[in-house]
Amino acid sequence: MTSNRPYHHGDLRRVLLAVAVEAIEEAGPAALSLRELARRAGVSHAAPAHHFGDKSGLLTALAVEGFELLAQAMRAAGDDLLEVGVAYVGFAVRHRAHFEVMFRPDLYRADAEEVRTARERTGALLRSGVAAVSGGPDGAGDVRRNTLAAWSIVHGFATLWLAGALPPDAGGDPQASAREVIGRLFA
Amino acid sequence: MTSNRPYHHGDLRRVLLAVAVEAIEEAGPAALSLRELARRAGVSHAAPAHHFGDKSGLLTALAVEGFELLAQAMRAAGDDLLEVGVAYVGFAVRHRAHFEVMFRPDLYRADAEEVRTARERTGALLRSGVAAVSGGPDGAGDVRRNTLAAWSIVHGFATLWLAGALPPDAGGDPQASAREVIGRLFA
DNA sequence: GATCCTAACTTGTCATTGACAAGACGACCC
DNA sequence: GGGTCGTCTTGTCAATGACAAGTTAGGATC
Structure with a gap:
């Protein structure tokens, strides 16, 4: 799980927004979970907080x-x-x-x-x-x-x-x- | 904290709905918490689940x-x-x-x-x-x-x-x- | 090309929450 | 006065948001 993915994603902010759109379309904004977004983007659970607070x-x-x-x-x-x-x-x-x-x-x-x-x-x-x-x-x-x-x-x-x-x-x-x-x- | 309140609230369902209205007016439906409602109504954290699932x-x-x-x-x-x-x-x-x-x-x-x-x-x-x-x-x-x-x-x-x-x-x-x-x- | 600097990301942790299970209480009925 | 069932409590678990502290690497500066 540690290897070929680069440490710096490079485009994470944009990817997170795109993934958030998907998730909201599926279940509405109330059900949105930052950790779920991180999982979909393939990053750690705290990565979203870095970009969006x-x-x-x-x-x-x-x-x-x-x-x-x-x-x-x-x-x-x-x-x-x-x-x-x-x-x-x-x-x-x-x-x-x-x-x-x-x-x-x-x-x-x-x-x-x-x-x-x-x-x-x-x-x-x-x-x-x-x-x-x-x-x-x-x-x-x-x-x-x-x-x-x-x-x-x-x-x-x-x-x-x-x-x-x-x-x-x-x-x-x-x-x-x-x-x-x-x-x-x-x- | 154990005493003079009767065990059976008697009107809890209605009270919970009223308290939910207050909470939603204050912070929107997304921020609603069942436990917070229970606190406001003065009952245990699992009481709301009994009435509403x-x-x-x-x-x-x-x-x-x-x-x-x-x-x-x-x-x-x-x-x-x-x-x-x-x-x-x-x-x-x-x-x-x-x-x-x-x-x-x-x-x-x-x-x-x-x-x-x-x-x-x-x-x-x-x-x-x-x-x-x-x-x-x-x-x-x-x-x-x-x-x-x-x-x-x-x-x-x-x-x-x-x-x-x-x-x-x-x-x-x-x-x-x-x-x-x-x-x-x-x- | 070594060093430093800083942004990007991770690991670890805590309080809060929703959900569920199991038990305590008491009103009502006979 | 003994059951019975609806009402409420206590206890617990996994998931979450937020934060703190550490790790990694890209790039500037010399």
Whole structure:
């Protein structure tokens, strides 16, 4: 057990995050165990602590990564607000581990500087998307309310889908269902 | 430490649930410890297991109670769908511990019979509320989509508020903000 | 190319926890 | 007043998170 694996893993931080995503997808963030991650990565039980300090440190890193991935997914969706919303749902479905951690601030250090900037960057993206379509008369107030409405409907759909709370007829293709539902907001 | 407390607590099950709500409100469901609950209730560390089997058993009971309380709150809101939505948000805010557990199926036995019936009862209430206002032409399809949209926006708002993800200007009175946002869906 | 320096990782340990087994207690019934 | 069963306790075990102290090697400096 001692031999051919090099002492310095070289990429352990990244591997641990990847393995954490796997584990969370299998059993949820509550069941996450640092020692289990170490086992999957093939390192000693204390190795994760070196890179992340403690469990919440690891989840903090995951949350930051999540907000960055989400911003990226939203940017890739283009200028159509409807498609940005669909991309939000798509992100939640494809990166459910990240998503579940991001909006569970009791699991990590939500007040950490890196988290706040990552989250703020993503939020600004959403607001500007809403502002682009809210050409109504009373600008600012409308944008605020419309942002809240758009974010709520998209986030709610994603959350309910992940929780398995939706009736089976919405389950097949979440992105298609989401498109219908979000469209309802613009009708 | 041995004396005046009676051996049979008499109401332990209910007390444990109440104490669990307190603990979850303080530190989130992830940090919940059965032994800590026992300490707060003034009983031995194994007493909770007798009533709930294990941790997920306790959370299952909490979830069932939560779905019942939610149904009750929605019924009390009357026939106006907007007010039902506001009541949904109000429930989430006032019973955040229940709410947070209810939609985290990895924490409890979501497939338990009691859970499924309680959840189904609540879902039916929502659907009938939506059906009452969806007087449109193609009945069933519209009701399905409108239910999903209404539930999503309300659930999303509640979830984001609980996660502390909303910008501060939405924080003051969540129910008032929710009313604005939900109104946006009917405009 | 020897030395040092520091980041990366390991071994060892402790308090806490969830789960289980076995036993003590007492309310209720006949 | 003797059983009986649900309620609660004591005792224990493996697993976990956190921390302390030691080990290894990559790379800079001379």
